[in-house]
Amino acid sequence: MTRSAPPPGNLDAPATTVDEALDRVRRNGGRVTSSRRFLLRALFTAGGHRTAEELAAEVQDQAPDVHLSTIYRNLEELERLGVIVHAHLGHGPATYHLASAAHGHFVCEVCGTMIEAPDQLFGGLARTAKTEFSFTIDPHHFAVLGRCARCS
Amino acid sequence: MTRSAPPPGNLDAPATTVDEALDRVRRNGGRVTSSRRFLLRALFTAGGHRTAEELAAEVQDQAPDVHLSTIYRNLEELERLGVIVHAHLGHGPATYHLASAAHGHFVCEVCGTMIEAPDQLFGGLARTAKTEFSFTIDPHHFAVLGRCARCS
DNA sequence: GTCGATGCAAACGTTTTGCACACTG
DNA sequence: CAGTGTGCAAAACGTTTGCATCGAC
Numbered sequence: 494m495t496r497s498a499p500p501p502g503n504l505d506a507p508a509t510t511v512d513e514a515l516d517r518v519r520r521n522g523g524r525v526t527s528s529r530r531f532l533l534r535a536l537f538t539a540g541g542h543r544t545a546e547e548l549a550a551e552v553q554d555q556a557p558d559v560h561l562s563t564i565y566r567n568l569e570e571l572e573r574l575g576v577i578v579h580a581h582l583g584h585g586p587a588t589y590h591l592a593s594a595a596h597g598h599f600v601c602e603v604c605g606t607m608i609e610a611p612d613q614l615f616g617g618l619a620r621t622a623k624t625e626f627s628f629t630i631d632p633h634h635f636a637v638l639g640r641c642a643r644c645s
Numbered sequence: 646m647t648r649s650a651p652p653p654g655n656l657d658a659p660a661t662t663v664d665e666a667l668d669r670v671r672r673n674g675g676r677v678t679s680s681r682r683f684l685l686r687a688l689f690t691a692g693g694h695r696t697a698e699e700l701a702a703e704v705q706d707q708a709p710d711v712h713l714s715t716i717y718r719n720l721e722e723l724e725r726l727g728v729i730v731h732a733h734l735g736h737g738p739a740t741y742h743l744a745s746a747a748h749g750h751f752v753c754e755v756c757g758t759m760i761e762a763p764d765q766l767f768g769g770l771a772r773t774a775k776t777e778f779s780f781t782i783d784p785h786h787f788a789v790l791g792r793c794a795r796c797s
Numbered sequence: 798g799t800c801g802a803t804g805c806a807a808a809c810g811t812t813t814t815g816c817a818c819a820c821t822g
Numbered sequence: 823c824a825g826t827g828t829g830c831a832a833a834a835c836g837t838t839t840g841c842a843t844c845g846a847c
Contacts, residue, residue, distance in 0.1 A: 524801055524846050560804050565837065583787070586836060599780045608778050617769035618789070626760050627794035628751045637770070638786040642779035676821045676826055712829050717812065738811060
């Protein structure tokens, strides 16, 4: 989470703390509930790519009654507010992480290993997709599948 | 296995006719059934990206009793034999097409428009993924999401 | 008190599986 | 006749939704 230099040209910069995210929820007409606080705490700690089910388990450690459907509804809301994003890393459930940590993914279709791909790797593809097809790629949303070193 | 005009550099070249594909099924210990023949006919005619459900509908036009689960089982077998491949074009059902027609995809995450992406567009990404991460990308399996001209 | 959020159960869409029967080779 | 393929129903899986109630502001 790079604090010092805020991402350029983004009016709605990603929230960097739980409270900042909750403020944003409130400013958008939402309520600050304990489910949301727990979910945000889970999202802001230990990072990584976690599924709704994994996040639910973490939240339920502290608040056992929080239902999976609440997790899904809150994840949707937090994504709408730009606090988090989700990515599809192949078959199986989507994974969620902080918007500030967005990046591309390479996923091995044999063993499932995931490699975080720096954005500049996609520069060339982004450019040609744009000039040849007027298509603006979003390299974060779906992983690029393939084979890792061990499996190819 | 390799017939008159095999595509270059591929030991197990994609079948180019229904009967060739059925031969391959038989050679691998499978049986030639009418479900399989109808499914292959559907796959070999009119091309395009079709979901299991769409293929089932086409098959059922001629053989109403063929069940969707049979379609799925046969698609799996045909993919194992290298006759077809499937691709994920975003959320929603997978699409199937002949292995010989494999290509990449750009899919608009707003309107769903799909653009077929020539393989050479992925050359740069393939090269850097390989040299920097020893990762061999498969640009066909999952679409690259983004925004089309109208939606961006 | 208003209105948004929650728990729960039930539905959803896609795909897989267990089983008894039918068919191919 | 052996063993693969099939129809059907049911389950599996991740996710969404309807509804009555609860809780934040």
